Amino acid sequence: MRLLTFPVAAGLLLAGCVAFVATAYGEYRSLGELTRLEAGRAHALRTQQLVSDLNGLLIDLETGTRGFLITGDAAFLQPYERAQRDLDASYAQLKDALAITGDRQDQAFARLDRFIAERRRQVENQVANRWKLGAEALNDRQAYVAGKQLMDEIRGELARLKSVQQRRIDGIESAVALQTKETTLLAQVLPLAGGVLVAAAMAALWIERERRDQAERALRDSHARLEGAVAERTRELREALTRIQSFAAELDRSVEAERRRLAREVHDQLGQLGTAAKMLALSMARKIAPAKEPMHDEMLAIADEVIGAARRIANTLRPPLLDDFGFGAAVQHYAQGLQRQSELVVDLDLAPDEALSSEQHNQLFRLLQEAATNVLRHAQAHQLTIESRIEDGEYRLRIEDDGVGPGQVRADASGLRNMRERAVLAGGELVFGPAPRRGTRIDVRVPLGGGADERDSTGETRESEEGWDEVSDR
Template identity: 50%
Template sequence: MSLLIAAFLAFVGTAGGAKYSLDDLAARDAERSDALRLQTELQRLMTLLVDVETGQRGFIITGQQPFLRPYEDALAELGTLRGSLMPRLKDSGIHPDMLKQLNLLINMRLGQAKQVIERRMTGGDAVARDLSAYVDGKRVMDDLRFQVEQLAQEQQRRVATVDRLTQDVQERTTWLTHLLMGVGLVTLGLAVAMLYREHRLRDQAEIALRDANAGLESQVAQRTEALSRALLRIRSFASELDRSIETERRRLAREVHDQIGQVGTAIKMLSLSLRAKLAPRTEPLLDELQELADESIRSARQISAALRPPLLDELGLEAALGHYLQALGRQTGLKTELALDDADMLSRDQANPLFRIVQEACTNVLRHAQANTLRVAGRPYAEDQRDGYELEVLDNGRGPGGTRADASGLRGMRERAALAGGVFDFGPALGGGTRVRVWVPLEAPGSSDRQAEEEGVWQ
């Protein structure tokens, strides 16, 4: 009788533990699903903000009302999404200050977009040439991306915690099952029927656990695939946006050089003609007019080169960087050196971000490094069994010191490298100073030609 009572109590205890474990698993599953849904909605929030950015920029550039459609659709969905997302983020344990900061950044970006659109409606094409709106908008969008990424990482930590707790529950269930088997062996002679019944219950519990785990794995795989597709779309959009910016820079540089430069040249020719007609008389105003014409020609060339160095399109990366570093040395007294090996292996789409990264790195050297020498070197370099090209910017300044890893300049260089499919490193150089390194994979033969054809069509 004592053995039967012990077996009965063991069975009751094990069954209760199994039920508690199943309830706990269901609760953990609900919490995990909620965290994954929050991650997806955060990604959707960022996508809507990008749509706001796209619609705003399209309208600023073209001034046509249809380009506002992504902006208006995103605003309509954004209000509903924020209304449901913010309380759930607060309930998930997110600190109220983070949510307050997120709402503040969203309102700031929407306010900027609305203000720029209103200015475009009233101010016309002149607003499109005002770069301050783009700079302010990019800064707020960068802060928003960082904030959303922090919130998504917090939800990922929730998922990891739930997975760990689920594993603990499974181990506890296994332990209870083994305990029941031990008690069944002791009472085998007196409780064969009870042991058989318990065996059936244990099998059912294991099947339920396997089904639950299979369902969870399937959901995670589906949502991971969806997030990967969304990330791929975002990267594709960012690459296309960067390519459009470079195309617009090229067009503006050509317009500035052709239009303003031609006007300056015409003024200079007219002043020379007037001087010849007035000879031997002299007119001081003609000297001043000729100086103004020369200044306008120089300004047109400088603005055109700043927007898009013509050598980058005509002679490639090595020639463009050589001209840029020579000009930098003349203007600042900085001793510059360029050593590029096989730079012609790079396509135009790869040369563009590398040139911009070097520009930003040189700007940081002038602002912070207190250096007197600057070296830019590049060579083909295979990484992770992939053919690629490595470019380094080295100075002999005071080193990175307390430079923040999320500083806007470093973040911009890192984003350009990522859009090119490469990697970006920043740190101290051997022997002192700072080292900026970027590596990009080499494109397959023919891809750059196809891209050039596409750009030619759009131009």
């Protein structure tokens, strides 16, 4: 089974984006951690500085006292006085700094509180004795030794506080080094992995594009072959349709020729026999006159009926007016027959038809016969309008009744199919549908000066109106 590269590419691209996002997030976290560690380191360094400042003040307190004891000069008391003034504030800052880190060093501060308070009391006594006793105050060796021991204790406590902060600084520096190493590794590995994943995604997309291009080329080739086959098949169908239409036209001409022959046979044979029978009856009547034969009038009526039937059959098979005077004259004669045989009122308004070919005369007349027959059978109409005009190089025939309308016509109804075929054989097209007000309308358009060979190459007619009904097979 072919691997679906697009989902794979999407997954790889997503994984690459996740890698880059993880890199950014990791570096953000690392930066935050380094910032926190650096803040801790800075605080530890500041705490060490506060310890050194406190130690410096104690040294100033010690040296100022010693200088004054040795010289008795009050100028040496300036460091002593400054140390006395700043010592409490510096000591409070040191406590606060250690409290921030949570390293309160309560025991160490308890000792320092005691030691510093004792040392300050000692130096204050020594200064007071120097003012009081003068140089004899230098002979108090015991106070000097006690002061030195107390300062050693204070320096030891301060050294322990500084060592605690130094260990904190060393730990922070180790953590910073480790964090820096991890961040560097993260910044190297994840972007590399993300780049590899994105590159793999691009490769997968390129493969998918190549596959789609191949599929499109294959599809275009298939379409080209299919279009060629369709074009060839269409050409063959058109040729077949042309042959069928030619055959239909030839068949229709053969039928019309046979109708002409039959019409002539009926007129010549049956009509002549009727005429001969009538003349024989008249001759017999003259011979037996003045006698009367009861069946003589019946024989004459039968002879007239035979002559009329022969004439009607011949006209139905092929109206002589159609061959002698064309479509218009044949339609007028046919309309007169319709009005005599039915209660239908026929209105005629026909344009000159000299430009129509004999084939078109014949096809239009047969089409009109089919339409009129359907009107008589199914339309329940009282009026039939037949009109034509010449427009845009076409002969346009309209047949309209005021009957019940087309209703629901089957597309394969034989009456509609026959009229459509007649229009095609005449080289034109037919439009069938309801009339604007009521009834049915048929519009036929044929080109002037052309027959079946001059019609549209497709040989099709338009059937665009709605609500068709079967014309002759209802």
